[in-house]
Amino acid sequence: MPAASATAGPRIGQDEWVARSAERRGGRGGRWGVLEARLRVVPWWAWLILFVAVVAALPIGFESGYVRRVAFDTVIFMLLALGLNVVVGWGGLLDLGFVAFYGVGAYTYAVLSADRYDLHLPIFVSIPAAAVVGGIVGLLVGLPSRRLVGDYLAIVTLFFFQIFLTVSNNSESILGENVAGGPNGILNVQPLSLFGRELPVSHEGIFNVAYLYVALAFFVVVFVALRFVNASRTGRAWRSLREDALAAELMGMPVNWLKLTAFAFGAGVAALTGTLVTALNGSVFPQTFEFPLLITVYTMVILGGAGSQAGVVIGAIGISVLLEALREPGDSRFLFYALVLLGLAGTLKLSRKLALVLGGTLVLGFAAHALAGAIDGSWTAGAAQGGGRLGEWANEWVVVPGDIAGWVTPVAYIGLVSAVLTLTLLRGRTRLFLLVPTLYLAAFVWENVMLARPEPTRFVVLGAILIGVMVARPEGVLGEKRVEIV
């Protein structure tokens, strides 16, 4: 409990804690706070229109099918993040089966419109049906939660996720019947068709941009609908459930029913998203719905700020772009150096300290490079991954051995993790001093280890973001600060 401030003493008849509540959950001070307050004046629908207009204009600026496909995937992630936000951000429930609902929607759509069962229902039936099936499965999975508090709910949903994976992976022989193809999935799913006209998945050889617009339309509908739900009686009840379930129950709220509806809403949105992806891919496989996808969506929601719709959308865009950039060594390198520089400038400001750290790191790098080259030419003989001008520069500065010894990778990586963790414990001059070798070690690891193996790197980065955000700023970028329950 915060002590009474020096300026205003406690007054009779006014609760100190309540009076200061606005202060505790209020925005930041300083220039950022002013900017944030100014931006908040613009109504949400104006932001939404602006955002949709920008995304819709993307295909004009970018002709390549790759960019359009990434934009589509990002909108899909935004939808998933919006759905998870209902459960985690508003309901405060840890739903670890979220991706399974996405899968349920995808499979339902596939069953209703693939050649396998030859149903070929129109999308005005199959898409709502998939969303409803997802919502019902969500209700069913939530049912045990009536008796389960907090953590147990997380476990039941996690197990539901595992059950979904086991069943879908073994679905080529359930009681001897080939139900959904097992690991080979369901193929030949028909694409979306509007008023009898099929929407081809590729147009003139590249990704058909119509799918981006369909996804965007879904996004707008879901965003607005959820916004209204959140402003309704149910939405307020969800938030009170999140803040303190016991208090909410004592106020006469139907806690179990609220939990179930939150679950069903999240699951419904996930299932709806699943239909779109299946329609575009023309197939569905169990491998799509693995654990890493769950963590990806969680990272989006947590980074953006659980509870804030705009926040989770920003989180989804950020993480989606980050994951794409990490695929390609050149982009990955650029991102790394840019983020390190920005981070340094952000924490140290434009000061002499910043110049000292940067200069020290540069000098250390050239010295280490020269020394390593002088001892043994092969130590610096390696070529930077991906190349490019930045790559060439990095090659002059970072030691990249031609043939890296097996023990170097774990030693350097573990050393880097330990060094970063140690830095968080230190203060003042020692911290500044140790920052220099840590930065160089980070560059070394990035060039030699991370760039060589993009796949695990992407997920290591996600895990690190999840921990870092939770520890440093649990409310994320745009989330609302939670008031501590005493």
Added chain:
Amino acid sequence: MDTFIQLTINGFTLGSVYALIALGYSLVYGILKLLNFAHGDVFMVGSFIGFGALQLLGGSTAPKVPTWLLLVLITLAAMAGCALLGVAIERFAYRPLRNAPRIAPLISALGVSFFLAYSMQLMFGSEQRDYDAFSLSGGALFFNGFDIGNVRVPLLRIVIVASAFALMIVLWLLVTRTRMGKAMRATSYDREAASMMGIDVDRVIVFAFVLGSALAGAAGVMFALRAPTDVAIGFLAGLKGFTAAVIGGIGSIPGAMAGGLILGFAEAFTQGYISTRWSDLLVFVILIVFMLFRPQGLFGKPDIKKV
């Protein structure tokens, strides 16, 4: 009958490994009320440390030390490494969130689990590592043993089960007979009251992480002695360890042992008599049934809601 005996042996080995993992969950949950999702990955790291130590000591075909010492050394290395890892996880990922809403440390734990699994993949790749336990002391550990009917019980299995139970007994003694154990029990009963009685709660929590992670490390080595290990085993093993803890009553030490054995037998018998592909499903069904009808588990006490 022979199949039955064989499956019983398998169930016993598997069950004692699960019990060791379950104990780690139970210890941490009992004190922090935190589901340590990263525990399964600590177990995986343990099996890798054991593998590294084994290679340092010359591998299983040409070990530089006698076999018994080799087994002891790799287990100790894994236990020590995992204990260190557990302390680091607690210090950097959980301690800053001690007073945060309940959901925060859980999400952080998810992050740790993910970070550990993929860090290991980044460093060591996703190939399987085989302890090659078959060649230990010229295969004697595999072929010696005793017979029940037509089934040979290999010495190695006996060593695994016996050492798992020895570790559990040591833990039991630590918790019931020492000052630190008393402090742990007090903290798990009521953390605030314990700290008012002069117990250093932070130290107790660190100690719980040390114990739990060391047991997970030992379990990792035992697991890898019976089947090859890779960076992906942590997730499922963690889930099963957790299931074992819930079945037995989370927070209870004998419960974790019983739960581990039940789960081991259930898995072995489904694999033997029904099918290997559905055996995981059975585990989850058992868990959900337990959660619905006896959420406090076999040995636990019903949870009373405190206001």
